[in-house]
Amino acid sequence: MDGLWVCRVLTKEVRAALVDVVSDGLEDITRRCGRLIHHDFKGKVQYMQELLRGHLPPFETLLAQNQGGRFIVGSQISFADYRLLDFLLNHQVLIPGRLDTLPLLSAYVARLSARPKLQAFLASPGHTNCPFSSALKI
Template sequence: MSGKPKLYYFDGRGRMESIRWLLAAAGIEFEEEILETREQYEALLKEGALLFEQVPMVQMDGMRLVQSRAIMQYIAAKYDLYGKNLKERLLIDMYVGGTTDLIEIIIPHQFLSPEDKQKHIKFIVQKAKERYFPVYEKILKEHGGKFLVGNQLSWADVQLLEGILMVEEKCADILPDFPRLKEFQQRISEIPTIKAFLQPGSKRKPAPDDKYVTTVRTVLQAYYNVKLNYIN
């Protein structure tokens, strides 16, 4: 197990996309083993490659890494995206945690029934406008720098940009009320490694479609419909 990191997941975003973002921001090339069949997944289970019988899994540095947050903490620390001291690391963890909560609201969208999808979009926009974006707008104002933490790019910046773009896919005009976030989005998007990841043909995944949903359900043998009670 050596060379480029190898990512084991479906051909879509899910909980692997933030890992792709972080590796891309660090300028690290990676390979992917796309899971398309139940047999591939069962082979990984039989091999003992999935510690908790779950993906995502990343193979790098002679290890098989599982649990999304642990994977990203390792990557951020390894590639100098995790602050300069304990206080900065704490702030990064806090900000990443908030953005992750927002992303976790968005991830189930494609798995919802058609009648729930419009309600879900309204819920996403409400949470972004009322809970999450005002916090980051305030942080950027008070910090006064180009980045959320310290004076260099961190995991927190990468995660927030991903979250902003995911919300914009559901509501394109959401940022006019958050001018600092808009400036942040434009500025971080111009960082060369991130700019490359945002270009067509990169390993960034598009918004999930019905094919992705069918594959996930087939591989994981999960055929139920997701129902989010909090949007009713």
């Protein structure tokens, strides 16, 4: 996603392509983090912090380029927003404070989490009683 630029006016096709780029980027990072979660070695969380330090700023850049960060792509919420929110919420559990240096991502998480239906889901027993990862004992 480095060097990715966003047009001021997105066509339907460009918007769909950018949603795919964001989703694929998240998939790559999720796979790398997933491998770490399921392998037991000292320094796992520190290694993940370093990994995320290099991979989260492009998402911050996309938010900055997209109308000040309301959504990751375009003017409407997309599945890429839900994937990014899930990823960021999970990593806030693993690495509290990780978004402190990324103000647009931090505000993005707060804003999307406050949407009424998402807020209700995040507070529901179906979400709060679900273990994060048995490998991490979280």
